[in-house]
Amino acid sequence: MTTDPRCPDCGVTMEEMTVQTSGGHHLQFLSDETKEGLLGKLGVKQRYDGQTYVCPECGLARLYADIDE
Numbered sequence: 847m848t849t850d851p852r853c854p855d856c857g858v859t860m861e862e863m864t865v866q867t868s869g870g871h872h873l874q875f876l877s878d879e880t881k882e883g884l885l886g887k888l889g890v891k892q893r894y895d896g897q898t899y900v901c902p903e904c905g906l907a908r909l910y911a912d913i914d915e
């Protein structure tokens with residue numbers, strides 16, 4: 847993410863925040879795609895960390911998968 851997302855309702859820059867479960871686990875996206883290479887051959891699925899932006903005005907949250915290009 848190179849640019850800070852803006853809230854579609856308020857038009858202000860959204861703040862990056864960390865979302866985790868009450869047990870302290872980070873949220874992850876689990877893709878149907880398998881990883882490339884040896885891990886993929888073993889059936890390991892591709893995982894992405896979540897990146898969350900929250901609007902400081904209205905509290906709207908946007909959750910992005912941190913996909914490497």
Ligand SMILES: [Zn+2]
Binds near residue numbers: 902905
């Ligand atoms: Zn807002």
